[in-house]
Amino acid sequence: MAKSMYLLWGSGSCPCWRIMITLEEKKLQGYKQKLLSFEKEEHKSKEVLEINPRGQLPTFKHGDDIINESTGACLYLENQFKSQGNKLIPDNPAEQALMYQRMMEGLTLYEKLNLVAFYDFYAPEGERHDSALKRNKDNLVTELQLWESYLENVGRYLAGGFSLADVVVFPSLAYAFRYGLSAGRYPKLAKYYSLLKDRPSIKATWPPKWFQIEQRSESLKDI
Amino acid sequence: MAKSMYLLWGSGSCPCWRIMITLEEKKLQGYKQKLLSFEKEEHKSKEVLEINPRGQLPTFKHGDDIINESTGACLYLENQFKSQGNKLIPDNPAEQALMYQRMMEGLTLYEKLNLVAFYDFYAPEGERHDSALKRNKDNLVTELQLWESYLENVGRYLAGGFSLADVVVFPSLAYAFRYGLSAGRYPKLAKYYSLLKDRPSIKATWPPKWFQIEQRSESLKDI
Missing domain, CATH: 3.40.30.10 (Glutaredoxin)
Structure with a gap:
């Protein structure tokens, strides 16, 4: 196939x-x-x-x-391909509800990361305001703290076993840490990131340009 | 249940x-x-x-x-509730792919509508720019034209029978026409809207405040 x-x-x-x-x-x-x-x-x-x-x-x-x-x-x-490879949507109703919830919230996390890391891309010169960037940063901090709280009471993954919630959310977190997010201020997110980064499906698909050290950025280090 | x-x-x-x-x-x-x-x-x-x-x-x-x-x-x-009421995710692979595609694109349509209709809400006073609002409007026109083209070759619904694609997209289009979108400039969207608005599930859940005439707005009439 x-x-x-x-x-x-x-x-x-x-x-x-x-x-x-x-x-x-x-x-x-x-x-x-x-x-x-x-x-x-x-x-x-x-x-x-x-x-x-x-x-x-x-x-x-x-x-x-x-x-x-x-x-x-x-x-x-x-x-x-339900019966092929790993099952990514849990059958259990409680886990399934949580899976869809976190999967869709993952899109909000991604958007809020972009609005800080790529502010200059979204706001052309002449339309940029320190007040807007500060608001975007505050919103991102609130968002990341929410995800810290989500990880407080779950095990290794976001919703039961590894699922589409992790598939959608993990890349955004990897990108956040790549762009300088503080593991000290977000310890639960850092632990989640560190547990998942060596999963075979994730290692096999790691963005090739991230192996180049000069591609690192620090645009999220003060978040 | x-x-x-x-x-x-x-x-x-x-x-x-x-x-x-x-x-x-x-x-x-x-x-x-x-x-x-x-x-x-x-x-x-x-x-x-x-x-x-x-x-x-x-x-x-x-x-x-x-x-x-x-x-x-x-x-x-x-x-x-797969076997209860109407099936909202088609089994046929081609229709299912189209359904997921349009359903997720529906979130982009909704976002682009909001960035025009509620520009003043998203951009506080002092951060507003005619150039930004114009860009948002241009993006919305492009988005709506894309949906016009999508409706060119399909029947009554977005992806085979009535599906979650329609569930996600229809409310945004209803709101667009409510806010003054031109049926003349977007005839396919207008036809789709007019065919679906009397569907029992949609009529039964019509936003109550939309029955009040003073709630109408014209903020999308020049799109």
Whole structure:
């Protein structure tokens, strides 16, 4: 089945990483793939736009079926390959409710990280305000403290066993620590990150450009 | 089962409406509910915060399970009550891929609508720029044109039969037309809106405050 899949992706993109972790977990290795460069604007290339009119990565096909939205693709892959690889949506109602809740909240976490780490990208010169950046930072602190509290009473993962909640949330946290987030101020998040980073599906899909030391950033160190 | 459910909601909120449509479609009428007022800040009340630390509506419980994220709640309800009421996730792989794709894209549509209709809410006085509002409007036009193109080749619904894609997207379109969106410029969206607005699950959950004529707005009329 994996041979009929095609993923166009960018290194360091959390949404791309979510699909790649899911493909590993579902034992769908061997899919066709192409690494594109955001810097060279390859996500706006003809090949991408023909599959994905939004010109974004990931861009993903399974046979003729197109599912570019990363969370949608993870849900689709789990549903299509339920009995293959690891189960990523728990059957138990309480765990399932928590899984969907954290999975969707993970999109809010990602958005709030972006609004700080990439503030200058979202607000062009002439529209930037210290007050707005400060508000974004305050919102991110509140968000991260909420996730600290979520991790207070759970085990290793966010909702029972490893699930789509972890698939969606982990890349954002990896990116937060990569961008300088303090392990001291967010010890539960740091522990979660450190426990999951060596999981085979995650190691196998680690963003290649993160192996280059010069790609590190400190834009979240004061959060 | 519905008797063990509790929904705290606000009138006119698209995320709340999504859950309410899903509950109707799954024949889960008779759930406990409370209509709260955003104007009176009741979404920040103790009762809400105890269930939902984000202080947002919807706030939703099923027994002891909490699932406040609207799209997550819709997925949860469909999965827990698969064989009850209408099926909202198609089995057919092509339709299922399209369903997840449009459902998740629906969240982008909603966000882009908000960034125009509620620009003054998101950008406090002193941080507002005509250039930013114009960019938000241009992005919204592009987004709506994309949805026009999506509706070009489908039948009545977004992905096969009525599905969670429609559940997530319809409230946003209803709100867009309520806020003055031009049916002339977006004829496919207008036709979709007009076909779905009389669906029993949608009529039964129409936002009560929308029956009051003074609640209309024209903030999207030039889009």
